[in-house]
Amino acid sequence: MAEPRAQQSSDPHGWRREGKDLTAAVAGGSIVGMPLLYTMEMWFHGMMLPAWHLGGILVLMLVVTFLCSLESGFRNEDTLVGVAMETVTSVGIGIVLSAAILALIGEITLDRAPREVVGKVILQAAAVSLGVAFANAQVRDKSRTGDDQEEQKPPEGDPEALQLRADLRDFSAAAAGSLLFTLNIASTEEVVMIASRLSPWRQLAMLGVSVALCYVILFASGFERHEVYVKGVFQSRSFETLMTCAVSLMIALALLLLIGEREATSDLPTLVASVVTLGLPAIVGGAAGRLIV
Numbered sequence: 605m606a607e608p609r610a611q612q613s614s615d616p617h618g619w620r621r622e623g624k625d626l627t628a629a630v631a632g633g634s635i636v637g638m639p640l641l642y643t644m645e646m647w648f649h650g651m652m653l654p655a656w657h658l659g660g661i662l663v664l665m666l667v668v669t670f671l672c673s674l675e676s677g678f679r680n681e682d683t684l685v686g687v688a689m690e691t692v693t694s695v696g697i698g699i700v701l702s703a704a705i706l707a708l709i710g711e712i713t714l715d716r717a718p719r720e721v722v723g724k725v726i727l728q729a730a731a732v733s734l735g736v737a738f739a740n741a742q743v744r745d746k747s748r749t750g751d752d753q754e755e756q757k758p759p760e761g762d763p764e765a766l767q768l769r770a771d772l773r774d775f776s777a778a779a780a781g782s783l784l785f786t787l788n789i790a791s792t793e794e795v796v797m798i799a800s801r802l803s804p805w806r807q808l809a810m811l812g813v814s815v816a817l818c819y820v821i822l823f824a825s826g827f828e829r830h831e832v833y834v835k836g837v838f839q840s841r842s843f844e845t846l847m848t849c850a851v852s853l854m855i856a857l858a859l860l861l862l863i864g865e866r867e868a869t870s871d872l873p874t875l876v877a878s879v880v881t882l883g884l885p886a887i888v889g890g891a892a893g894r895l896i897v
Contacts, residue, residue, distance in 0.1 A: 629694065629736045631821040633701050635892045636735025638885045639785060641705050641728055642794050650724035658726050662695075665730045669694050672737035691737075698733030699725055708810055709881070710801035774894060778848045781893020782855035782886040790859035790882055796867045799877035807880045814880075814887040818852075819845045821891035849883075852890035856882040 640646055653661075670691040703725045706712045712721045789795065802810065822845060857879050860868050868878040 626697070627820055627823060629697050630701060630817075631823075632738055633698055633732040633735040634817050634821065634888050636738070637698070637702065637728065637732030638705075638888045639789065640731045641702065641709075642789050642792075642798075642885055644792070644794050644797070646727055647711055647724055650727035651720045653723055653727070655719075658723055661730060662726055665695055665698075665726075665733055666691060669733050669737045672734060694736040695729065695733045697736050698729035698731075702728040702732050705884075708806075708813060709798045709884075710806070711798075774844070775847070775851060777893040777896060778851040778890035779855055779893070781896075782852040782890040783859075785889025785892070786856055786859055786882055786886045789885055790856070791863045791865065793865060795860070795878055795881050796865050799868065799874060799881045802877045802881065807877055810880050810884055814884045815845065815849050817884075818848050818887045818891045821888065822848070822894060848890045848894065849887050852886040853879060853883045855890070856886040 650658075670687060673687045673690050673694065703712065703721075706724060706728065712724055819841070822841070857875075860875070860878055860882060864878065867874065869875050
């Protein structure tokens with residue numbers, strides 16, 4: 605698709621646009637695929653499926669992703685060749701992102717058989733690739749004020765009251781998204797299994813990845829264009845990212861205490877590891893919840 609001249613002059617090589625496209629792709633893939641990446645049945649199926657089944661899944665993944673990319677992809681392609689190239693890229697991003705998350709939670713390691721690793725990654729990448737293909741529909745141009753193309757009149761009233769209302773809306777959206785993403789995960793054995801593998805350094809790494817994904821999703825959703833009624837540090841991108849993460853971690857902690865496995869809360873170190881483990885999908889869900897406001 606041809607780009608406006610002003611955009612071409614400010615980004616002559618297209619690197620900035622490509623970066624935004626890839627950011628939206630990672631955001632979409634994370635939102636759609638994260639719950640399945642925490643599913644034990646998916647791990648076992650990927651490990652047990654024969655090679656020809658995995659090949660069939662890969663072909664099916666390419667076909668479905670191609671069809672999805674015709675309507676909504678992470679790039680604005682309008683030719684069949686462009687859509688085909690985007691399809692391959694979408695599947696590639698899905699494979700890389702799935703492998704990275706599975707490695708982070710300790711489900712694939714260097715001492716595992718290559719056949720087992722490939723099976724798990726391909727099966728998980730199917731959902732992630734669809735999320736990448738639907739990136740435009742999910743996260744492109746989303747913000748508090750709606751799509752960029754829609755002109756809306758600024759609301760009238762006291763700026764502080766309007767800002768408080770907007771902040772409460774963001775808080776509730778993050779909490780709702782976290783609850784939706786983790787309600788069916790918190791009570792499962794997967795949380796205990798993953799938490800038991802996490803060393804303190806890996807817990808820090810997982811927390812860092814969670815915060816980074818939160819920022820990526822908010823950025824890809826048009827975070828920098830949200831409405832601010834009272835300027836301050838609390839409306840900065842960094843603070844709102846940390847706020848979303850904090851709310852999501854509180855939801856994860858509450859669910860573990862209420863419906864989690866007893867082993868997940870048996871002692872303080874295990875509880876911390878379990879909160880960090882459940883915090884990854886919770887934070888992705890919290891950031892996704894912000895897309896609806």
